[in-house]
Amino acid sequence: MTKADIVNEIAERTGLEKMEVQATVEEFMKTVKKSLENGENVYLRGFGSFIVKKRAQKTGRNISKNTTIIIPEHFVPAFKPAKTFVESVKDKVKK
Numbered sequence: 001m002t003k004a005d006i007v008n009e010i011a012e013r014t015g016l017e018k019m020e021v022q023a024t025v026e027e028f029m030k031t032v033k034k035s036l037e038n039g040e041n042v043y044l045r046g047f048g049s050f051i052v053k054k055r056a057q058k059t060g061r062n063i064s065k066n067t068t069i070i071i072p073e074h075f076v077p078a079f080k081p082a083k084t085f086v087e088s089v090k091d092k093v094k095k
Contacts, residue, residue, distance in 0.1 A: 032050050047082055048081040049080045050077065052078070054073060
């Protein structure tokens with residue numbers, strides 16, 4: 001499902017204009033992104049959490065030059081689904 005699909009579905013279900021829904025979805029994503037950039041986690045009860053994870057410093061290898069490099073610690077965004085959301089997907093997705 002793409003962002004356009006999400007906008008279309010919300011517009012159909014709520015009766016709102018697509019442009020209004022698109023603006024709302026865009027602002028939601030900007031707000032989540034800005035919060036994560038500031039090191040703040042975003043919690044959506046019943047859905048999941050957008051969190052910032054710290055990756056520790058590690059040693060990597062450049063295979064073509066046969067050298068080792070140090071990869072510094074850094075932060076990456078991640079999503080952790082809520083337990084109820086995980087259970088719902090397990091129960092409803094057909095294999």
